[in-house]
Amino acid sequence: MRIATIGKPGSGKGTQAEVLARKLRVPAISLGEILRKRSLKNDKTGKYIRSRIDKGSFISDRLAFKILSERLEKKDCKKGYILDGFPRNLAQAKMAKDIGTAIEIKVPDSLIIRRISNRRECPKCCRTYNMLTQKPKKDEICDKCKTRLGRRKDDSPNFVKKRLAIYRKKTAPLIAYYRKQGKLVSVDGAGTVSVVFSRIMRALK
Ligand code: AP5
Ligand code: MG
Numbered sequence: 001m002r003i004a005t006i007g008k009p010g011s012g013k014g015t016q017a018e019v020l021a022r023k024l025r026v027p028a029i030s031l032g033e034i035l036r037k038r039s040l041k042n043d044k045t046g047k048y049i050r051s052r053i054d055k056g057s058f059i060s061d062r063l064a065f066k067i068l069s070e071r072l073e074k075k076d077c078k079k080g081y082i083l084d085g086f087p088r089n090l091a092q093a094k095m096a097k098d099i100g101t102a103i104e105i106k107v108p109d110s111l112i113i114r115r116i117s118n119r120r121e122c123p124k125c126c127r128t129y130n131m132l133t134q135k136p137k138k139d140e141i142c143d144k145c146k147t148r149l150g151r152r153k154d155d156s157p158n159f160v161k162k163r164l165a166i167y168r169k170k171t172a173p174l175i176a177y178y179r180k181q182g183k184l185v186s187v188d189g190a191g192t193v194s195v196v197f198s199r200i201m202r203a204l205k
Contacts, residue, residue, distance in 0.1 A: 001024060001026055001079065001080030001081075001100070002080050002081060002083075002098045002099050002100050003020070003080070003081075003082045003083065003099070003100065003101045003103060004039075004082075004083040004086065004087065004096065004099045004101070004102045004103070005017050005083065005084050005085075005102075005103050005105060006102055006103065006104045006105070006171065006174055006175065006178075007080065007104060007105035007106070007107065007110070007189060008107060008109070008112050008163075008167045009112065009116065009154075009160060009163040009164065009167065010107070010108075010112040010113075010115045010116040010119065011083045011105045011107040011112065011189050012028050012105055012107065012115075012159070012189050012193070012196060013030075013085065013097060013105060014028075014084050014128055014195060014198060015031070015128065015134075015193055015197060016103075016105060016189075016193070017029075017030065017082045017084040019082070019193065019197050020197070020200060021081075021082045023201070024080070024082070025079075026076075026077075026079055026080040026081050026082060026104065026168075027074070027076050027077060027081050028081070028082045028084060029068070029071055029077075029081050029082065029083055029084065029086075029152040030084040030126075031064060031067070031068055031083070031084070031086045032053070032084070032085045033084075033086035033126045034067060034068075034071060035049050035053055035059065035064075035133075036053065036065065036126065036152075037126065038195070039053060041090050042086075045063070048063075049063075049113050050054075053153075053154060054154055055154065055162075056154045056159035056160070056162045056163040056166070057162075057166070058088060058166065058170070058171065059097070061089070061091050062090050064086065064088075065086075065092065065095045065096075068083075068086050071126075077086065082102075083099070083141060084159060086182040087099075088170060088171045088172060088174075089170040089171060089173075089174070090173060090174065090177060093174055093177055093178075099178075099183065100183060101183055101184075101185060101204070102174065102175075102178040102183050102184050102185070103109060103185050103186075103187065103203070103204075104175055104178075104184060104185070104186040104187070105127040105189035105196070106185060106186060106187065106188055106189050107189040107190055108190065109133055109164060111190055112156065112160070112164065113157075113160065114132070115130065115133075116160050117150070117155070118130050118131040118132045119131075119151070120131070120136070120140060120149035120151060121149060121150060121151070121152055122144070122145060122147050122149055122150075123147060123148075123150045124143035124145050125142060125144055125145045126148070126200065127143070127144055127145075129142075129149060133192070133193070134193070149167075150159055185200075185204060186197040186203070187200050187203050
């Protein structure tokens, strides 16, 4: 059970990976989240990662794979995992040979902009909210760790445009790559979290 989610920024990769992971009892691994946490460390690697992700650019394939591999070596990944954010280009897909299924979450750009502009994230535990669709219980405070929610730097409109352009150029070719191998499952990502999740479960069966 080694599954990867593929989709535009804000398409719901992280949200669906979490739900699917709970259902399948394997960990959801968000490389973006691991990198945001790693970027808080003020060493050379931390500064490099921060300089890339805050502007919506990828970090190097080698470092991305190294950081991901360290996480996949942990015991909880033995039975499988749901990857969110890896692979993001063909070079990375060749590194991630173990992936058995790639789930493409299809969402139009107009909905992406709406979702991202309403996204909030806990700077401490990285839990994601949406002020329209997945509100915290108390105004802009994390339900889990009670920290004030913030916005990701790369969620500003200019960087979202840039991330969408990078997605089209670098990540979208993975759809044909996995389709050719018979590993692709595509679902419509518009609709509520539970509706999209039902589509994923149906497509996996
Ligand atoms: P990452 O954090 O993965 O960013 P991303 O790919 O741009 O995707 P997002 O996290 O923005 O969106 P998502 O698809 O997870 O959507 P979400 O579930 O939050 O990566 C960040 C950066 O790290 C990259 O730009 C790069 O710099 C670096 N990086 C990461 N991986 C790398 C790699 N492999 N190589 C090199 N660099 C790498 O949903 C969005 C919002 O909508 C939320 O508010 C959510 O609550 C809401 N929502 C979700 N689903 C629904 C729904 N069905 N209905 C209504 N609202 C919904
Ligand atoms: Mg995410």
